[in-house]
Amino acid sequence: MRRRLINSTLAVVLVVIAVFGVSLVIVETRTISNSAQESVDSEALRLIGVVESRLLEDERITSVLLSQQIASKRYALVKIPGRAPLEVGKRPTGSVIRSTAEGERGERVTVEESSSAVTREVGRTLMIIGAVALLAIVSAVLLAVRQANKLTSPLTDLAETAERLGSGDPRPRHKRYGVPELDRVADVLDASAERIARMLTAERRLAADASHQLRTPLTALSMRIEEISVTDDPDTVKEEANIALTQVERLTDVVERLLTNARDPRTGSAVVFDLDEVVKQQIEEWRPAYRSAGRAIVRSGKQGLRAVGTPGAVAQVLAALIENSLMHGGGTVALRTRVTGNQAVIEVTDEGPGVPPDLGARIFERTISGRNSTGIGLAVARDLAEADGGRLELLQQQPAVFALFLSRVALKRQEPERPVR
Template identity: 85%
Template sequence: MRRRLIQSTLAVVLVVIAVFGVSLVIVETRTISNSAQERVDSEALRLASIVDSRILGDENITAETFKNQVTDQRYAVIRIPGRPPIEVGAKPTGDVIHYTADGEEGETVTVQEPRSSVTREVGRTLLIIGAVALLAIVAAVLLAVRQANRLASPLTDLAETAERLGSGDPRPRHKRYGVPELDRVADVLDSSAERIARMLTAERRLAADASHQLRTPLTALSMRLEEITLTDDPDTVKEEATIALTQVERLTDVVERLLTNARDPRTGSAVSFDLDEVIKQQLEEWRPAYRGEGRAIVSSGKRHLRAVGTPGAVAQVLAALIENSLMHGGGTVALRTRVTGNQAVVEVTDEGPGVPTDLGARIFERTISGRNSTGIGLAVARDLAEADGGRLEMLQAQPPVFGLFLSRTPMKRPPMTEEDERTVR
């Protein structure tokens, strides 16, 4: 592209120089020739007037008289009737410029000048015009190179940015070039990069959340299926199959919830539900895992509480807390329910060492973990709690106490803005 820009600019300059240069040469050549002719004419008329004045004054007219009147490189012939011709200067050879002036007393004065003097003057003029044209060409090349670099370099950068976007690197460059059209393209690419970055972040977050949230239900389901394969009692098989179907339904709810949060985290299906049912479901689901570790899981506190939220989401939050206690805690895990103001609170605690001091304030951040785990369980649990207007907090670090706060009265969800609708779409 640089070469094409330079060639096109240089071609335009050469055409302009050719058109105007040739016209200027023709005009200057004619001007110089006409000027030389006018000088010869003026010289002949001047000498004729001098001869007239001397004839009328009856003065002597000789070649010496006009020696200083004729400039160098010119030749003059004065013819007076009845007298021999008077020649002044050296007679030129070759092509000449001449003019003959007639005097009032019948005399004639002829002045000649070599055309070579005009040729030399035309040559000097052509040299000047050529030098100016050469300077114009050099300036045009430099300007073309500068313009080509100014236009080609940004286009190269924009092409690299587009290639990076296509290869999965959505970092915006925020680089501008001082050319409105190119800056507009850069703005669009940066906006696209930011949108792609948000989309990739959302997809990675969904994948991480899905892998974490589905792991527990799938593990519990596999345990139920193993129980079925190890027994021949039809009643036991039926009971375990019923529990497995319940876990499949919960697994489906987890998937739907994840997809819903991926589209719009504020879009929930909050209803008033019996908190005891959700807690009971979690106890039944996690008791086999705790028995396998030689530990117990119990519940206590106020009964028959109703809370507002999505039962599946609340179950996922409690499952995350219970699993966290299983992996990082110790002793018996207790789920306690209580009421504070207009909120129902579910506290999950165990007898383990608790949360390290250096992790206390950051325990709900993604990738923060006290051991070799994913570090996203508590972060996902907090997002699920907040989606329906609740909140998840760490009430105590040692021994660990986590509290899930749920409203007891339905809340009014704010209407979606146009930007939110575009995001969902």
């Protein structure tokens, strides 16, 4: 493309020079020739005037007198009736410029000049025009090279950007070139890079969230199946099977919610639900794991609370907090429900060392973890809480107290606070 731009620019300049240069040469040649002819004509008229005036006054007319009235490089022939012809200067040979003037008494003056002077003047003019044309060609080439570089270099950059996008590197370059059309292409490529980056981030986040959120219900389901496999009591088998079916339903809900959030993170499915049922289900689900670890999980606080949210999402948030306490906490884990203003609050606390002071509020950031874990559990829990208008906060670091705030509706029933084991 660079060579084509240079060749096209040079071709345009050559055409312009050919058209205007030839015309200028013709015009200048004619102008120089006409000027030389007019000069010789003027010389002949002046000489005939001098001859006439001398004749009127009966003065002597000599070659010496006439030579003072004519240019040194010109030749003049004066013919006066009844007298011998007078010659001034050396008569030129070859091509000449000639002019003849006649007086009232029959006198005649002929002035001649060699056309070599005109040829030399035309040659100088042609040299000047040629030099200007050469300068124009050189300038055109330099300008064409500059313009070609100005256009081809951005195109090369844009091609490299497109190639990077195709190879999976979605970093926008935010580079502009001062050419509106090229800048428009750069804008489109940068916008595409940002969209691709968001899509890749969403896919990676979906994979991480899915692996984390599916792990808990799968672990719980595995424990229920183990309980079934080691017991011969039909009632126990039936109870554990029902709980396992509940885990399967929760697993299905988790998958559907992940897919929904992947399509549109703003899509919510908040409903009014019984908070007691969700808390009870989580305690029953996690009690075997805590029993195996030699620890207890209890509940206290207000009962009969109804909140606005997605039951499956609230269950996943509580599961993340309970699992966090199981892995990083110590002693008894307590789930306490209470009311503050128009919100229902579920607090999850344990008797462990709590959150390290250097983490603080960063505990909800992805990849932030106080132990050897993925660091996305609390981040996913916070996103789930905020998806339906709630919020998840760390109220106290030592011992750790996490609180899930949900919008509350009117109480269905009032029951005194009592621990549940």
